Amino acid sequence: MNILVVGPSWVGDTILSQPLLRLLQQTQGAQIDYLAPPWTLPLLARMPEVRQGINNPFGHGALRIVERRRLGLALRAARYDLAVVLPNSWKSALIPWFAGIPQRRGFRGEARWGLINDLRQLDVQALPQMVQRFAALGLPSGSPLPEPLPRPELQSTAADREALLARLGLDPQQPAVAFCPGAEYGPAKRWPEAHFAALAKTLAARGFAVWLVGSPKDEPVAETIRQQSGDACINLCGRTDIAEAADLLAASRLVVSNDSGLMHVAAAVGRPLIALYGSSSPRFTPPLGADVRVLSLSLECSPCFERDCPLGHLRCLKEISPDRVFAEIDFAKIGA
Numbered sequence: 001m002n003i004l005v006v007g008p009s010w011v012g013d014t015i016l017s018q019p020l021l022r023l024l025q026q027t028q029g030a031q032i033d034y035l036a037p038p039w040t041l042p043l044l045a046r047m048p049e050v051r052q053g054i055n056n057p058f059g060h061g062a063l064r065i066v067e068r069r070r071l072g073l074a075l076r077a078a079r080y081d082l083a084v085v086l087p088n089s090w091k092s093a094l095i096p097w098f099a100g101i102p103q104r105r106g107f108r109g110e111a112r113w114g115l116i117n118d119l120r121q122l123d124v125q126a127l128p129q130m131v132q133r134f135a136a137l138g139l140p141s142g143s144p145l146p147e148p149l150p151r152p153e154l155q156s157t158a159a160d161r162e163a164l165l166a167r168l169g170l171d172p173q174q175p176a177v178a179f180c181p182g183a184e185y186g187p188a189k190r191w192p193e194a195h196f197a198a199l200a201k202t203l204a205a206r207g208f209a210v211w212l213v214g215s216p217k218d219e220p221v222a223e224t225i226r227q228q229s230g231d232a233c234i235n236l237c238g239r240t241d242i243a244e245a246a247d248l249l250a251a252s253r254l255v256v257s258n259d260s261g262l263m264h265v266a267a268a269v270g271r272p273l274i275a276l277y278g279s280s281s282p283r284f285t286p287p288l289g290a291d292v293r294v295l296s297l298s299l300e301c302s303p304c305f306e307r308d309c310p311l312g313h314l315r316c317l318k319e320i321s322p323d324r325v326f327a328e329i330d331f332a333k334i335g336a
Contacts, residue, residue: 001028002078004101006085006092007036009060010184011242011261012285014040015268016131017086018152019288021049023138024084033078035095042243043265046154056095063091072098084137085116105137130285151288152268156250164247168239175335176209178249179233180257180266181225182218186307188279189259191317193221197228198322199256204232206331211236213248213262253334256325263287274328278317279304293328295320 003024007014014036024030034044035054044053054075058064072095081103083096088109096104097115105118112119120141127133127145135149165172181196183189200210210229212222216238226235240248246265249255255266256274259282266273267289275287277296281303286294296302302316309316 001030001081003028003030003032004054004075004078004080004083004096004099005032005034006083006087006096007034007040007056008086009037009040011040011043012264013086013130014043015152015154015261015264016285016288017134018047018049018268019131019149020084020086020134020138021047022150023135023146025049027139033080039242042241043154043246046156046243046246048155058091065091065094068094069098071095072100075099086134086137090115107133107137128283131288149288151290152264153270154246154265154268156247156269161247161251164240164244165251168236168248170211170234171209172251174209175207176211176252177203177334178211178213178252178255178266178271179225180213180249180255180260180262181221182214182237182262183258183260184215184217185260185280188304188306188309188314188317189277190221191258191276191278191320192314193224194228195318195320195322195325196225196256197232199325200225200229200233202322202326204229208253209234211248211252213237213240213245215242254329259285267292272330272334274325276317276320276325278302278314279306279309281305291333295325295328 021032031051033052034050035056037056041053044050076099080101083101083104085093085106090110093112093115103118104116106116107120107122179196203210210233212233212235214237219237222235222237226233246269249266249271250269255271257263259277259280263275264287267287272291273289275294282294282296297316299316
């Protein structure tokens with residue numbers, strides 16, 4: 001089948017959609033194109049299941065119905081058999097409809113009758129995780145999910161990693177731990193800068209390089225960590241695109257990350273990972289790696305899923321101490 005997947009806006013959700021792509025290939029021999037925002041397109045190039053990524057230029061909340069119609073009409077030439085629409089919004093279903101794709105599949109959302117003609121009712125009890133909900137759209141309605149689901153796996157070659165380390169002036173011989181201190185969603189998902197700085201000092205004293213990895217938006221937070229650590233870490237935020245960030249994480253021995261898109265990237269490149277959860281829940285969007293340790297205090301006020309702590313104390317993250325994270329590191333496993 002010739003399939004168009006309309007993808008989500010978030011990096012982490014894009015990673016969690018890869019098991020769906022594998023199921024579509026395994027069950028239907030699919031050729032898959034993936035409509036995605038520009039910031040996730042480089043990741044799709046690292047997914048062997050994707051034939052091509054197609055730029056979705058419409059930002060969150062932008063209707064722009066004339067432009068959506070124009071893009072949908074342009075996609076008619078591909079003669080897709082099926083569209084799988086992962087977002088639940090009304091506007092996300094417009095392009096497949098304009099493209100004349102005969103089967104358009106998705107969950108019941110914002111008044112999408114007609115736009116989605118294979119309309120599924122989401123059973124949140126049967127499918128508690130986002131990866132399960134995405135994967136279910138790759139199967140006939142009511143079909144059980146395979147157990148276990150395939151894990152996300154992003155490709156990263158040794159040549160790409162070596163070239164990137166050389167460009168950034170990083171020593172490939174020194175073992176490195178990568179920190180992902182950002183969280184696009186908001187401060188309630190960010191471990192305190194002082195905690196990251198304290199952990200960086202401890203790791204540097206053991207001979208590790210500590211890399212701060214993230215987008216340009218994360219650069220101020222990372223710079224605060226670098227300064228508070230007394231230059232025990234290297235601020236690399238904003239110096240890579242998302243695919244190069246994947247290579248950087250793949251080149252590290254261990255990743256310590258907030259619940260963020262890069263947390264899911266780290267799991268998908270197979271790195272040992274310590275994932276720190278505050279306002280969000282590992283039950284809904286856990287990192288799907290083979291070697292993952294999740295730290296979540298499960299306080300009475302969490303998960304609240306708020307961008308900022310509504311109580312003003314951020315205990316859910318402040319009370320995960322640097323010593324507690326350090327105790328989770330298996331130094332024998334990471335080769336140091």
